[in-house]
Amino acid sequence: MPSQRRPLVAGNWKMNFDHLEATYFVQKLVWLLRDAHFDFKRCEVALFPSFTSLRSVQVLVEADKLKITYGAQSVSVTTQGAFTGDVSADMIAHLGCSYVIVGHSERRKYHPEDDANIVDQVRAVLAAGMQPILCVGESFEERRQGIELDFAVGQVRDVTRDLNDEQAAKLIVAYEPVWAIGTGMVATPQSAQDAAKAIRDDLGATFGQGVADAVRILYGGSVTSKNAAEMIAEPDVDGFLIGGAALDAEELCTIARLALKTSARK
Numbered sequence: 440m441p442s443q444r445r446p447l448v449a450g451n452w453k454m455n456f457d458h459l460e461a462t463y464f465v466q467k468l469v470w471l472l473r474d475a476h477f478d479f480k481r482c483e484v485a486l487f488p489s490f491t492s493l494r495s496v497q498v499l500v501e502a503d504k505l506k507i508t509y510g511a512q513s514v515s516v517t518t519q520g521a522f523t524g525d526v527s528a529d530m531i532a533h534l535g536c537s538y539v540i541v542g543h544s545e546r547r548k549y550h551p552e553d554d555a556n557i558v559d560q561v562r563a564v565l566a567a568g569m570q571p572i573l574c575v576g577e578s579f580e581e582r583r584q585g586i587e588l589d590f591a592v593g594q595v596r597d598v599t600r601d602l603n604d605e606q607a608a609k610l611i612v613a614y615e616p617v618w619a620i621g622t623g624m625v626a627t628p629q630s631a632q633d634a635a636k637a638i639r640d641d642l643g644a645t646f647g648q649g650v651a652d653a654v655r656i657l658y659g660g661s662v663t664s665k666n667a668a669e670m671i672a673e674p675d676v677d678g679f680l681i682g683g684a685a686l687d688a689e690e691l692c693t694i695a696r697l698a699l700k701t702s703a704r705k
């Protein structure tokens with residue numbers, strides 16, 4: 440049976456583009472997609488700008504009723520108060536965001552974001568009516584030891600442990616092996632599929648088949664238009680979380696078109 444999950448092509452801009460560059464990018468991307476008669480009903484395209492650009496993206500999307508979606512790259516675990524520099528889930532939701540990336544390996548590395556903090560971020564995002572994109576994935580060392588599947592499954596399990604079925608069904612998981620991020624060393628389609636399937640099977644064992652079938656599982660790590668089609672042809676890979684290649688509107692448009700075309704055949 441073909442997958443009911445709508446593929447998601449998500450561009451994580453990380454700390455790139457100010458609000459003027461973001462505005463220009465969105466207009467260019469939408470123009471390219473429109474020119475290609477892109478069918479947003481069959482493939483979702485989402486952007487993850489910096490906090491400082493979210494308002495500009497919202498204004499564009501709402502004014503022109505653009506079909507792209509967008510979200511933030513991180514969130515505070517608290518709702519309000521004396522937390523200098525933090526941004527709450529409600530603030531993000533009020534800017535029309537659908538998603539928040541949670542637990543990206545760069546956040547885990549450069550900020551004190553441990554499993555407990557990531558659990559709280561997931562809860563904050565869900566409570567504000569958005570969907571978390573939970574990033575998991577092994578480092579080179581875990582891969583060398585051959586424990587990459589257990590590691591990624593364990594990271595998902597640690598975060599979903601106390602969620603109910605309804606909350607778990609709202610999750611999106613991004614399998615992003617750390618060694619593949621920004622290195623040009625992309626995982627093979629088979630290893631992305633193995634990880635996505637292991638994560639999906641484990642969600643099924645915990646929350647039931649309905650949740651396992653609903654959760655979209657993305658691959659991230661050196662995705663480009665050269666490897667995207669092969670990757671998304673895999674049955675459990677539902678899209679991408681893209682860094683470097685998402686800073687080029689033409690490249691992102693090409694990846695989105697490949698994702699739509701290839702996943703239509705699954």
Ligand code: 13P
Nearest residue numbers: 451620621660661682683
């Ligand atoms: P690259 O696509 O640049 O490898 O980055 C992947 C990533 O970290 C997306 O969140």
